[in-house]
Amino acid sequence: xxxxxxxxxxxxxxxxxxxxxxxxxxxxxxxxxxxxxxxxxxxxxxxxxxxxxxxxxxxxxxxxxxxxxxxxxxxxxxxxxxxxxxxxxxxxxxxxxxxxxxxxxxxxxxxxxxxxxxxxxxxxxxxxxxxxxxxxxxxxxxxxxxxxxxxxxxxxxxxxxxxxxxxxxxxxxxxxxxxxxxxxxxxxxxxxxxxxxxxxxxxxxxxxxxxxxxxxxxxxxxxxxxxxxxxxxxxxxxxxxxxxxxxxxxxxxxxxxxxxxxxxxxxxxxxxxxxxxxxxxxxxxxxxxxxxxxxxxxxxxxxxxxxxxxxxxxxxxxxxxxxxxxxxxxxxxxxxxxxxxxxxxxxxxxxxxxxxxxxxxxxxxxxxxxxxxxxxxxxxxxxxxxxxxxxxxxxxxxxxxxxxxxxxxxxxxxxxxxxxxxxxxxxxxxxxxxxxxxxxxxxxxxxxxxxxxxxxxxxxxxxxxxxxxxxxxxxxxxxxxxxxxxxxxxxxxxxxxxxxxxxxxxxxxxxxxxxxxxxxxxxxxxxxxxxxxxxxxxxxxxxxxxxxxxxxxxxxxxxxxxxxxxxxxxxxxxxxxxx
Ligand SMILES: Nc1ncnc2c1ncn2[C@@H]1O[C@H](COP(=O)(O)OP(=O)(O)O)[C@@H](O)[C@H]1O
Ligand SMILES: O=COP(=O)(O)O
Ligand SMILES: [Mg+2]
Numbered sequence: 001x002x003x004x005x006x007x008x009x010x011x012x013x014x015x016x017x018x019x020x021x022x023x024x025x026x027x028x029x030x031x032x033x034x035x036x037x038x039x040x041x042x043x044x045x046x047x048x049x050x051x052x053x054x055x056x057x058x059x060x061x062x063x064x065x066x067x068x069x070x071x072x073x074x075x076x077x078x079x080x081x082x083x084x085x086x087x088x089x090x091x092x093x094x095x096x097x098x099x100x101x102x103x104x105x106x107x108x109x110x111x112x113x114x115x116x117x118x119x120x121x122x123x124x125x126x127x128x129x130x131x132x133x134x135x136x137x138x139x140x141x142x143x144x145x146x147x148x149x150x151x152x153x154x155x156x157x158x159x160x161x162x163x164x165x166x167x168x169x170x171x172x173x174x175x176x177x178x179x180x181x182x183x184x185x186x187x188x189x190x191x192x193x194x195x196x197x198x199x200x201x202x203x204x205x206x207x208x209x210x211x212x213x214x215x216x217x218x219x220x221x222x223x224x225x226x227x228x229x230x231x232x233x234x235x236x237x238x239x240x241x242x243x244x245x246x247x248x249x250x251x252x253x254x255x256x257x258x259x260x261x262x263x264x265x266x267x268x269x270x271x272x273x274x275x276x277x278x279x280x281x282x283x284x285x286x287x288x289x290x291x292x293x294x295x296x297x298x299x300x301x302x303x304x305x306x307x308x309x310x311x312x313x314x315x316x317x318x319x320x321x322x323x324x325x326x327x328x329x330x331x332x333x334x335x336x337x338x339x340x341x342x343x344x345x346x347x348x349x350x351x352x353x354x355x356x357x358x359x360x361x362x363x364x365x366x367x368x369x370x371x372x373x374x375x376x377x378x379x380x381x382x383x384x385x386x387x388x389x390x391x392x393x394x395x396x397x398x399x400x401x402x403x404x405x406x407x408x409x410x411x412x413x414x415x416x417x418x419x420x421x422x423x424x425x426x427x428x429x430x431x432x433x434x435x436x437x438x439x440x441x442x443x444x445x446x447x448x449x450x451x452x453x454x455x456x457x458x459x460x461x462x463x464x465x466x467x468x469x470x471x472x473x474x475x476x477x478x479x480x481x482x483x484x485x486x487x488x489x490x491x492x493x494x495x496x497x498x499x500x501x502x503x504x505x506x507x508x509x510x511x512x513x514x515x516x517x518x519x520x521x522x523x524x525x526x527x528x529x530x531x532x533x534x535x536x537x538x539x540x541x542x543x544x545x546x547x548x549x550x551x552x553x554x555x556x557x558x559x560x561x562x563x564x565x566x567x568x569x570x571x572x573x574x575x576x577x578x579x
Contacts, residue, residue: 001406001434004111005578008119011276020272023090023280024307030272033127036118039269040282042228045299048306054088055451056305058338058396059314060323062345062353062387063516063523065365066104069349070111070403070433074342074440075314077114077432078401078447080277081440082310087448090304091116091279092313094223094296095130095271095286096123097214099556102564103183104362106579113436116273116281120575129222129267130181130213130286136235136260137216141178143256144240144249145193148174149203167253168243171204175537176240177554181213185557211554215291218264220508220542223285223297224333228268232261238541248500248540270300277437280308289316290513291554293325293544298334310451312342317513319343319387324478327394328459329506329544337457340450341391341398342443343384344430347408347416350380353523361520362559372409379524381419386480386516386525388425393477395458397450400427401443406434426450463504467494467536470507471547475531479516485532490547493536497545500538508544510552518550 002010016038020030029044059075072093079091093116096108107123109116116122125131148169151158158166171193180187187210193203213219217238225231236252243249251257270284282300287293294316304311315322323341331337348369352359354376357366384400391398400420402413413429420427428446431439461473468486475481486494497503514520517529537546566577 001112003579004107004115005119005576007113008115008117008276009574011117013117013274014278016272016274019274019278019280025272031269036273037121037127038272039127039266040272040303042269045227045303048303051306053305054309054311055339056301056336057310057312057340057342057447057451058323058326059312059342059344060319060387060391061317061343062349062384063318063320064513065349065352065359066361066514067365068105069344069346071314071344072108072110073112073114073433074344074401074403074430075312076110076116076275076279076281077430077436077440078342078443079279079312080114080275080437081432081444082312082447083277083279084437084441085444085448087444088309089279090308090311091275091281092296092300092304092311093281093283095126095283097130097212097286097288098124098181099183099212099214101578102567103556103562104559106563112433113276114432114440115276116283117276120578122273122283123578126283127266127271129271129284132264132267133216133218133222134179134181134213136263137179137213137218139263140238140240140251140256140260141176143254144169144174144176145203147254148241149200152204153200164255167249168245169241169249169254170244171206173242173244173249174206174240175242177208178210179213179216180210183212183556183558184210185555188553188555209555212556214286214288215554217539217542218260219285219287220292220539222264222267223287223293223295224330224542225268226298226302226333228265231264231268232257234541234543235260239538246496250540268299270297270303289322289325290552291510293329293508294322295326295330298330301334318516319390320479320516321511321513323391324460325508328461329508331457331459332506333543337394338396339455340447341396342401342447343387343391343398344401344403345384345416346403346405347377347412348405350384350416351376352380353383354379355523359523361514370405370407372412374412374415377412377416381416382525383523384420385423388423393460395456397453397455398425399443399446399450400425401430402427403433404429404431463506467498467503467507467545471533474507474509479531480525480527481517481529481531483530485530487532487534489535490533497536497538502538502540502545505543505545508539508546509549510546510554511549512552
């Protein structure tokens with residue numbers, strides 16, 4: 001089979017203006033950026049939000065291997081299948097981060113004959129939104145460090161010299177890292193403001209670090225804001241430091257929120273692209289689901305739901321990750337949850353969850369995972385059953401999509417389909433990768449049947465519970481564990497955030513996606529584990545409290561054989577090798 005990029009580059013794409021017209025977007029609501037992508041205007045958001053709303057399908061998955069089990073392929077494939085059976089459908093997905101594109105996973109535009117195209121534009125700069133998040137984030141970093149520097153050097157004269165209020169910002173109180181859209185472990189912990197002895201011309205020396213842009217609070221704000229005004233308000237609420245009285249210092253207080261919003265103005269508009277079969281696809285925001293909340297934007301959903309009868313979107317990693325955060329964080333920001341869930345399962349993914357294979361993070365998957373192994377499949381099935389039950393916990397109908405890989409055996413797929421049916425869940429084989437929409441028509445029919453069932457969407461916890469109670473609910477109910485273990489820092493963070501009035505925020509768990517638990521070595525359906533919480537971070541602008549579990553990193557590193565090794569460009573400027 002041809003590679004993803006060759007399929008994408010040989011596709012006969014429609015001009016984006018035709019895709020927009022077919023989706024009911026008027027010419028004045030579109031800002032084309034070349035032939036195949038366009039920004040959507042803020043006026044369209046208003047019109048679409050007031051229109052009758054379609055149904056929202058949220059695609060999730062079993063506990064994945066590091067390669068991913070096909071949620072994006074299934075999201076695009078299902079939307080093509082829905083189009084093929086006559087539905088008015090749109091897809092909403094995140095913009096890929098260059099971290100994974102050049103790192104382990106590669107691109108995130110789907111794959112095979114279920115992709116967003118042009119995939120190389122989708123997987124690289126697109127319309128610059130992630131670059132804008134990076135710039136706005138780092139402007140705030142430069143601003144807070146400069147404020148500490150000038151307040152320290154002028155002391156009591158600061159106000160008379162600058163006309164600005166002295167806020168008591170010190171280098172020790174700054175909690176804002178810098179970001180870059182790349183996997184770069186060397187930037188995780190750094191010292192900044194290095195000076196010759198006795199001098200401070202380079203600023204105030206302190207320890208800091210870089211996170212990947214997908215983990216920036218501003219990325220979460222872009223994904224959770226309801227409109228431009230809400231984005232601006234949230235940016236002002238971002239806490240950059242704590243003053244010498246341990247009170248939060250916000251971006252608004254140091255006067256940088258407006259400039260951040262100016263940088264993000266265009267990024268606040270979703271980008272319209274198309275699938276290989278012409279499904280209008282909105283690409284907007286790119287938070288990962290392990291170190292952030294992992295869902296595309298509320299703004300994109302609001303536009304798509306006002307234009308289409310069915311909107312298909314995706315939560316990152318397994319249902320313990322992006323799906324949980326869609327239901328407990330995004331749904332609250334959007335004022336609505338999903339109307340149905342699709343749980344993607346693969347033979348390789350279930351075998352990886354059998355516990356029968358030695359899967360070391362960063363190491364290639366064993367070939368045996370891609371061959372017949374009925375014992376591993378039987379053992380791994382428990383993980384799929386857990387994710388079906390987990391999705392049902394939120395009150396929505398569930399359809400299982402068996403994402404067929406080329407070497408999958410008919411016998412194992414048939415066995416799995418039968419077991420899912422026995423468990424009472426709806427199930428459909430998806431051949432969207434190899435056949436596009438034609439290979440996802442039965443999945444589309446199953447999803448339409450699920451959407452005709454009543455949905456009684458509910459959150460997992462109430463916001464007015466104390467932070468520790470919400471952490472316990474996530475550990476014990478969302479993950480099936482036996483409680484939490486709070487570090488001394490985490491206990492102090494809970495106390496401080498509660499006293500400051502942030503105890504009513506939802507929680508965003510930063511956790512490994514390779515296990516339902518915090519420990520990537522615990523496959524299948526772990527039990528008897530306790531989730532170690534090493535600290536909490538306030539994301540006041542995004543509107544959640546971030547809990548760091550286990551050894552999760554907010555700046556990934558490059559593997560020994562990174563994906564960039566296969567990427568190049570020919571003399572005509574054609575990019576090759578992005579997978
Ligand atoms: N059915 C399939 N056959 C072959 N490759 C697939 C299939 N489904 C997904 N892939 C590939 O697996 C990788 C992960 O797919 P993706 O849809 O991005 O997963 P997720 O969104 O769950 O991380 C991509 O390289 C994709 O092209
Ligand atoms: O945040 C992770 O998203 P995928 O599972 O789609 O890679
Ligand atoms: Mg994906």
